[in-house]
Amino acid sequence: MAxxxxxLLAAGAGRRFGGxxxxxxxxxxxxxxxxxxxxxxxxxxxxxxxxxxxxxxxxALLPDPSIAVEAADWATGMGASLRAGLDAFTETEADSVLxxxxxxxxxxxxxxxxxxxxxxPEAAARASYDGVPGHPVLLGRRWWPEIADTARGDRGARDWxxxxxxxxxxxxxxxxxxxxVDRPGxxxxxx
Numbered sequence: 573m574a575x576x577x578x579x580l581l582a583a584g585a586g587r588r589f590g591g592x593x594x595x596x597x598x599x600x601x602x603x604x605x606x607x608x609x610x611x612x613x614x615x616x617x618x619x620x621x622x623x624x625x626x627x628x629x630x631x632a633l634l635p636d637p638s639i640a641v642e643a644a645d646w647a648t649g650m651g652a653s654l655r656a657g658l659d660a661f662t663e664t665e666a667d668s669v670l671x672x673x674x675x676x677x678x679x680x681x682x683x684x685x686x687x688x689x690x691x692x693p694e695a696a697a698r699a700s701y702d703g704v705p706g707h708p709v710l711l712g713r714r715w716w717p718e719i720a721d722t723a724r725g726d727r728g729a730r731d732w733x734x735x736x737x738x739x740x741x742x743x744x745x746x747x748x749x750x751x752x753v754d755r756p757g758x759x760x761x762x763x
Contacts, residue, residue, distance in 0.1 A: 575617070575665060575666050575667055575691070576617075576667075576670050576691035576710065577616060577619065577661050577668070577669045577670070578614075578616030578617065578618075578619040578669070578672060578684075579619075579620055579622070579654075579657040579658070579670065579671045579672065580604075580607050580608060580611060580619065580620070580622065580673075580674060581622050581653045581654065581671065581672070581674065582604055582607070582624075582630060583623055583624025583625060583627075583652075584624065584625060584650070584675075585624070585626075588754050588755060589755060589756060590755075592626050592629075592630060593674055593675045593753060594623075594630045594633075595626065595629060595633075596759065597759075598759050602633055603675065604633050604674055605633060606677055607673075607676070608635070610672070610679060610681050611684060613681035614670075614680075614681040614682070614684025614688060615685050616684060618639070618664050619639055620639055620640075620657055620660045621634065621639055621641065622643050622646075622654075622660075623640050623641065623642050624642070624643050624646025624652075625646065625647075627642055641660040643656035643657075648725065649725040649726035649727070650723075650726050651724040651725050651728055652723075654671065654719070654728045654729060655720045657671070658711075658720050659720070662716070666713070667691065667692060667712065668692055668693065668711060668712045668713060669711050669713075669716075670684060670687060670708050670709070671708055671710075671729070672684065672708045673707050673708075673752065675752045676750060676751075676752055677759070678750075678751060679707065679708065679750055680747065680748050683708070683744045683747050683750075684708060686699075686742055686744055686747065687708050687710050687744070688710065689742075690742060691712075693713045693714050695710050695711065695740075696712060696736050697710040697740040697742055698710065698733065698740075698741060698742065699741075699744045699750055700741040700742065700745075701743075701745045702743075702745045703743070705733075705741060706750030709733070715732070
């Protein structure tokens with residue numbers, strides 16, 4: 573099977589949430605560590621974590637601080653985090669990257685593994701839930717420069733993905749939900 577790196581975007585300030593979501597906890601576990609465990613158990617490797625807001629506090633939670641990548645311009649939006657993360661993977665052997673978001677606590681390793689199964693240098697795939705596109709997203713190495721050129725603001729790879737006629741949707745509703753966490757109360761409403 574092709575090697576798919578795991579890219580965790582965890583740089584946001586969580587303005588609506590009241591602080592960085594990476595530091596928030598669900599069932600006594602920081603969302604950052606939950607997402608890292610999910611990527612690892614889903615078969616991704618190597619793993620990189622993009623930091624921004626309160627980077628020192630988030631880095632302190634990492635079991636291996638060397639996997640941290642700082643996005644200097646993180647405050648401009650998810651596009652900056654995605655560009656920094658893809659750039660960090662150019663130095664690895666990964667032929668694709670599975671992009672996961674720190675605020676998706678109900679995306680489990682089985683969803684990661686199912687999407688990762690489409691890995692390869694030409695891959696363009698994303699999870700869907702009852703036909704609605706969501707995360708994680710798998711991006712083949714061939715496309716990284718193109719994606720980095722279009723990743724701006726809070727849109728990440730959304731514009732690039734919208735142009736793909738070969739985008740593979742990987743149905744995952746039978747495994748979980750891709751609902752994100754926007755406010756602290758969302759963590760109390762486990763789907």
